[in-house]
Amino acid sequence: MFQPTKHFITRKLFCLTAPHRQFKDMTFCLTDYDAYGFDLDHTLAKYKLTELCRLAYEGACEALIKTKGYDKKLKDDIALHKDFICKGLFLDADKGNILKLSHDGKVLRASHGTKMLTKDELKKTYGADLHWEHFQEAKDNVKSSDGKLKYRFFENYFDIPSAVLCAHVVDYIDQKDGPQEKYTFWQDVYASLGHNYIPKAFAEETGYFFPSLKRNPEKFLQPCSDGVKQWLLELKKQGKVVFLMTSSAHDFATTVLKVVLGSDWQQYFDIFLFNAKKPAFFTDGNSFLGLDGHFETTPVTELQAKTCYSMGNHPDLMKFISQQTQRVKPKVVYFGDSLCSDSFPANNYAGWDVVLVLEEMEAEGYHLTPKDLECDDTATVKNQKEMYDLFLQVNLYIDPEEESFLLSKGWGSFFYHEEEDVKHDKHMNTFWGRLISKYNAIAVPLIEYIAGMPIDHKYKRFSDGVGSTDGFSPAKPKPLL
Numbered sequence: 001m002f003q004p005t006k007h008f009i010t011r012k013l014f015c016l017t018a019p020h021r022q023f024k025d026m027t028f029c030l031t032d033y034d035a036y037g038f039d040l041d042h043t044l045a046k047y048k049l050t051e052l053c054r055l056a057y058e059g060a061c062e063a064l065i066k067t068k069g070y071d072k073k074l075k076d077d078i079a080l081h082k083d084f085i086c087k088g089l090f091l092d093a094d095k096g097n098i099l100k101l102s103h104d105g106k107v108l109r110a111s112h113g114t115k116m117l118t119k120d121e122l123k124k125t126y127g128a129d130l131h132w133e134h135f136q137e138a139k140d141n142v143k144s145s146d147g148k149l150k151y152r153f154f155e156n157y158f159d160i161p162s163a164v165l166c167a168h169v170v171d172y173i174d175q176k177d178g179p180q181e182k183y184t185f186w187q188d189v190y191a192s193l194g195h196n197y198i199p200k201a202f203a204e205e206t207g208y209f210f211p212s213l214k215r216n217p218e219k220f221l222q223p224c225s226d227g228v229k230q231w232l233l234e235l236k237k238q239g240k241v242v243f244l245m246t247s248s249a250h251d252f253a254t255t256v257l258k259v260v261l262g263s264d265w266q267q268y269f270d271i272f273l274f275n276a277k278k279p280a281f282f283t284d285g286n287s288f289l290g291l292d293g294h295f296e297t298t299p300v301t302e303l304q305a306k307t308c309y310s311m312g313n314h315p316d317l318m319k320f321i322s323q324q325t326q327r328v329k330p331k332v333v334y335f336g337d338s339l340c341s342d343s344f345p346a347n348n349y350a351g352w353d354v355v356l357v358l359e360e361m362e363a364e365g366y367h368l369t370p371k372d373l374e375c376d377d378t379a380t381v382k383n384q385k386e387m388y389d390l391f392l393q394v395n396l397y398i399d400p401e402e403e404s405f406l407l408s409k410g411w412g413s414f415f416y417h418e419e420e421d422v423k424h425d426k427h428m429n430t431f432w433g434r435l436i437s438k439y440n441a442i443a444v445p446l447i448e449y450i451a452g453m454p455i456d457h458k459y460k461r462f463s464d465g466v467g468s469t470d471g472f473s474p475a476k477p478k479p480l481l
Contacts, residue, residue, distance in 0.1 A: 026470070028353070028441045028461040030450075034330035035321045036235050038269075040246035040253055042156060042337035043357045044447060045260045046222045049157055049402045053085065054078050055220065057161035059208035063192035064165065066208075070188070074168050081164045082404050084114060086411035087360060088432045089163050090138070091152045093186040095125065096170035098163055100411050103434035103466060105135030108417045109410075113170035116410060135431075142344040142435065143279075149187050155340050162193060199249040199275070203294065214255065221259040224447075229261065231451035232268040238455070241324050243317075245273040245281070245334075247341065250310060251294040271303065271320065275310040278338075279345035288312035314350050335447065339432060343439040353441040355450065360414045362445035363406035365478045416479040426480045427467030437468040444473050 030036070038044050054077075061075035078085075090099040092110075097117070100109045107130045110117045122130055134151045145152045154160045169185045201207040202214060213220055236242050246253050253274050257265040266272065273288075275296075280286065287299035289310040296310045303309065303320040321330045332352040336342025339356070346352040413430070420429045428437060436443055441461045444450050450473070462471030469476050 026461055026463060027458040028471070029456060029458045030235070030333065031238070031456045032331060033240065033333045033353070034325040034327050035241040035243065035332045037243050037245050037332060037334040037352070039334070039336035039338070039342055040244065040248055040256060041158075042359075043335050043342075044224065044228075044244075045256050046224075046359075046446065047157065048220055048222055048399075049359075049405050050399065051220050052157055053161050053405050055209060055212055056158055057164060059196050059212075060162050060165050060189070060192055062208040063195045064169075064189060067192055067195055068188045070169070071172060074165065074172060078161055078164065081114075083408050083410050084111075084164050084167065085160060085405055086163075086408040087155060087157075087160060087406075087414055088430070089154050089160075089411065090132075090134075090431075091154070091163065091166050091186065092132070092134075093150055093152065094182050096166075096173070096180065096183040096185075097125070098167055099132065100417075101132060101135065101138075101431035102417060102420050103429050103431060105132050105139070105431075106130045106420070107132055108420065108430070109412065111167060113174060114167045115171075139431070139434075142340050144340055145190075149190060152186065152190070153340075156338055158197065159193060162189060165189060199252070202249065202252045202255075210252070217255055217259050221256060223262075224260050225451075228447055228451045229268065231455075234455060236268070236270070239325075241270050241321050241330075242268065243271045243273065243321075244269045245276050245278075245317075247276050247278050248274065249294070250274040250291055250308065254294075266306070270305050270324065272308040273310075273312055273317070274308065277311060278341040279349075281312060282314045282345040282349040285313050285315075286311045288316055318350075333441070339435045339439065344435065347439040354439060356436060356440040356443040357445070357447060358436070358443045359445055360406055361443065361472065361477050363403045364413060364415070413477070413479040415477050426469070427465075428469060428480065429467055433467055437462040437466070437471065438464075440471060442471040442473050449474060 041047070057078040058075065064070045065072050065074065086100070088100070090101060091097075092099055096112055098111045099107050102108050107122055107126050110122055110125075112121075117125070126132060134146060137146055138151065138153065144155060154163045166186065166189055169189065170183065173180060173183065173185065195201075196207040196209040198207070202210040205211045205214060232242065248256070254265075261268060274291070277284075277286065287301075288303060289312075290297040290300050291308045291310055300309060301316070303316060305324065318330065318332075321332065322328065332350070333355060334342065334346045334352045335355045335357060336346070337357045337359075343354045343356055346354050415428050415430060415433050415436075416426070417429055421427070428434065442459050443462075459473050460470045462468045469480050472480075
């Protein structure tokens with residue numbers, strides 16, 4: 001594993017002795033919570049994105065070609081299209097367009113297939129105000145699809161490469177049959193994704209995604225550092241509840257856990273929740289099911305510590321946490337990567353605070369100043385040295401090739417669109433920027449960052465204002481400076 005150098009770590013580093021300014025109710029501190037919950041994929045489990053994107057793209061192509069009869073020419077090397085990959089793009093399915101949206105629903109950039117549209121072409125398609133008709137529904141519900149296959153957003157790296165496939169399909173249709181009044185290909189791509197990611201495909205080794213990952217999970221996953229493992233154990237020492245909650249099924253998730261945390265992964269958590277079906281976990285009231293190995297058994301009404309469960313619901317989990325902590329209304333913070341299935345439902349329905357893990361922060365870069373690194377801890381030379389030693393144990397490295405999959409010159413920043421910033425105040429003005437500040441306490445590039453800080457460190461949190469940038473840690477992404 002990569003070992004950060006002193007020079008490398010210093011640019012990201014730790015608490016200075018300058019006093020922190022006090023913000024009433026505008027700070028975030030881990031010691032204020034009674035329970036800590038963790039998502040798995042892209043949160044505790046960091047994937048090697050170059051390999052993951054390649055597998056996800058090739059798997060989607062294979063499924064579309066072999067299950068729906070599409071032309072095999074659709075499949076090529078995803079590395080040829082790295083600049084088209086961008087987190088948070090929308091598919092306007094009927095029109096065959098890929099979109100980047102502003103915080104108030106304006107189409108900032110768009111392509112028809114892989115061809116980027118001009119400003120005049122955008123206005124011809126979406127009107128003079130460029131407002132997208134599905135914006136309100138997407139903003140209010142924060143669901144990846146409307147259920148009618150009218151649109152889809154691509155928010156995680158299991159399906160982001162599918163946006164490239166969709167664009168190629170449109171190119172192919174236009175070349176073969178000419179531009180369509182209404183495109184219907186998305187239902188085929190959607191079915192092919194289901195073919196690859198249906199949970200039973202892992203056990204049965206079917207589809208075109210799970211078999212490769214199952215054969216060689218180390219090729220796709222990066223182990224957690226010793227620093228993160230020590231931090232998880234330290235959280236448990238505080239007498240708090242630490243729980244794992246993932247939407248991945250038990251067989252797949254435990255394969256991932258053994259790579260990222262080791263065969264003794266259970267020591268880091270007090271209870272283990274699989275196939276949670278987020279966001280439905282927070283809204284639908286599904287019963288918890290027992291597990292016999294990988295297989296679901298009967299409904300469970302009383303949760304027990306150190307036990308694995310499948311599915312479930314928010315009220316029963318809160319009852320367990322309340323019993324374990326002896327708190328009537330325990331405070332929970334959840335660590336996740338998805339604004340759709342983690343941040344929005346956990347905050348909006350359960351009232352949990354959320355720490356968003358956002359790799360795009362690291363890829364787009366940031367510039368640290370003493371102001372960014374101030375903290376409430378009365379930092380002395382001694383505890384600064386302890387913090388530095390802890391940072392030496394965490395892995396803060398992002399591979400340059402992987403970074404190229406996270407950045408797009410064609411689509412621009414995930415956080416910011418300069419043409420829309422008429423006041424030049426550098427607030428987040430993309431669709432996702434609005435959601436980041438609204439539903440999260442803070443955002444970090446990797447779990448490693450927060451694991452390298454003292455548990456009682458106080459962070460600035462996002463304010464209620466649209467596009468607030470206060471909650472980025474260790475610093476704001478460069479496009480927002």
